[in-house]
Amino acid sequence: MADTTSPVAAVQAEDEGFYHESALNAAWTGSRLAIGGLTFLFGAFLFAYFYLRSLNSSGRWQGSGYVPPSLWQGTVIMLLAEVSAGANYFGLQRIKAGSKSTWQISGLVALAFGLAAVAFQIYQLATLPFPPGSSGYSSVFTGFYPVFLTIQLAAMIWLEIVLARSRFIPAMSFVEQPPTIADTQDVQKFQANLSAFSATWNYLALMALLFWFLFYAL
């Protein structure tokens, strides 16, 4: 533990405290900003979907002889993402209540379901019943999902990092104030990181639902 008894150490600790606070806030701001940026990225595909659908160039939004992608596959992929987000959300509530182990279990469940969604999505893209350029619909479908699964995969790497970090934080630190400032700051950073991840993952689950609706239900 740093010596905070000397005046120099005291002001250093004060400065570090200021930047620690800034970093916690940065995690919140960063995740919301990332959601904003991702919305515009997905917005490009959303625009393409409605633009090409309404234009129906050469009558080929879907075209004659159109075979849709498998509904059950798409639904399972979407549900995997939803269950993953739900498990993570449940775990987040538990860790806020002080139960680290419950969060770790639900975090692992969220990771497994999220990775399964990615893997199943890759499988679906590799076995599509239509060529990518056969219609406007097929173009948007085969263009959007590789981007989406890449972002989902990145989010799962983020979750893995959060899970790995949690192993080094004592469970008691989530129940009562840790003994040192450094430990307290570690826990706060972890919580900020987890909270930022959860916001992003919930958002991605919402997007999974939206695009499932567009591609399979509308």
Next chain:
Amino acid sequence: MAIQTQPERAEPTGRGPEPAGAAARPWWMRPGAHTGLVGAVIGYFLGHWLGNFLGGDFARSGLSDTNDVAIVLGYAFGVIGWLAGLGVFNDLGRLMVGKPMPEEPRLLGLEEPGLAKYFRYTLDHKVVGIQYLYGMIGYFLTGGLFAMAIRSELLSPTYHLIGPEQYLMVVGEHGTMMMMMMSSVILGPFGQYFGPLLIGSKRVAFPRLEALGFWLTPAAYIVLLSAVVMGGFPTGWTGYEPLATQATQGMDAYFFAFGLMGISMILAGFNMIVTVINYRAPGMRWSRLPMFVWSMFTVSFLQVLAVPVLVGACYMGLEDRTFQTAFFTNQLGGSSYLYQNLFWFFGHPEVYILALPGFGVISEVVSVFCRKPLFGYKIAAAGMLGVGILSFFVWQHHLFMSGINPDMRPLFMLTTELISIPTGFIFLVGMGTFWRAKIRFSIPMLFALAFYFNFLIGGISGVFLSDVPADTTEHGSFFVMAHFHYTIMGGLIFAFMAGIYYWLPKMTGIKLNETLGRVHFWTMFIFFNTTFLPLFALGLMGMPRRVFEYARNLETLNDWVSISAFLLGGSILIFLINFVMSMLFWREPEVGNPWRARSLEWQLSTPPPPENFKRVPVILSSPYDYGVKDALPVADLDPPPGVIGAAYAPADAVEA
């Protein structure tokens, strides 16, 4: 505390404590640009092989013995190899096993002696700023050389130097290099370097993302240049469909490079926004934020929100060319208009991504050299935000001639005209500051004055062009080209030069030669205007863009423009000589506060110490209170214990 006119030079830090681990190895054994290059070459060939393996039966072009899949995968793996070689992914493995980030010698980049830190994935925002500075000068000069080639061909109304296809390639490379790479010409060097200093912060929010943003730019530059060896791309900087789908492999380089540079812009903007919101020193209220930071903040929002749409469009373009989707193929259910909409949804905010940083730099400069508070500070800040918001609502004016519903034209004409109002706010703030000022005509101020002159012409011609009848008449002519060169080169590049002369002494401790600087300014200002003003006339006389031949009656004016352009190139050469000689040989030191500026960066030693501030400063007043009686000093750089703690911890917590 009075304004320090001669702050101390930073104490020589020496080597400091011997760094451990990787940092203790000699430079050539540590990750850097050289290992990045090795990674890029290996990655490219691996990706190329994989592309041939996966798509070997795809159609091959006569210009190349490979296919688009192989090229794009080569680029992708090359970039991954480049980043891996630089050491970008080194911390990821550590994080994935749950270890905290290592102690950060890389955050204190300027503490390290020697030049190696500039060729590494260094996390110090000041090192990143200097990396950007040299990078951007290099990219600008490359784009400028392409411009010289264009004007050389246009010396004659018929083919004499480069053929029609090569001419299109050169035009495309020039336009893309300038519009794509120059997006970060101010946000990169000055934004990254001075943003944290101006808000009183010791650090940025996401140093890894910031450094990654820079290191993607050389990759984008090389990829874009690689189009030359594949026959270039015929679309100019806009990459319009369906020509892009029909083009040869150079088009892959265009889409990939633009997308990559887009990611770089997003990362830079993302870091800037989060830093400005969360890392401002106590007392740095929004109403005290320097105008340069306001401009960076606004532009960063444009980058984070508008550029993802460009990245999406570039991705769709690449998908069409490799994965055989049909986003932009009308016969297969796609639409070439889709690309135009997506591109210009980014493309018009891009214009302000280029223009607003210029206004930010100039706003700093005019207040210092007028020795007056910035006139209408809040109006200028509101103008910046107004321009930023409105820039999302005007993109359809680029499609006036593309066959959009004619009923939509008046709406977008109106929004385009509306945007001139907040732009006018920012412009008039400068005029108000000049009013009854005792102006010091130092070199940065000369460039600032030229900026206003040039931007006035560019802006007024822009309002003229926003009218549907004018646009439909002048579309695709040299008139439009003259307009945007007046705003972008006459605005952005003049502001960039003002920034270099103003801030280089703070960044390096060395000032540029004054006499050569003045020669540079006058030649650049005169020859810029003699080059681009006649283009308005040429446009009105019917000279089309992107065509290497023209009517004989336009030859005299074209020759005048070409000769002026060469002289303009000569003025840039004078700058380059001044820059190289001053930095390498003359090395005239400038360690104080030569402009007697109030803003925070000038209150620090030169160059600023590794952590910027000894303590978190407390901001006491506006940076623009020049000549204000009883004005407080701008900041307390060494506040007493307890003040900073009280700024972030609730009083009851402190008492506890």
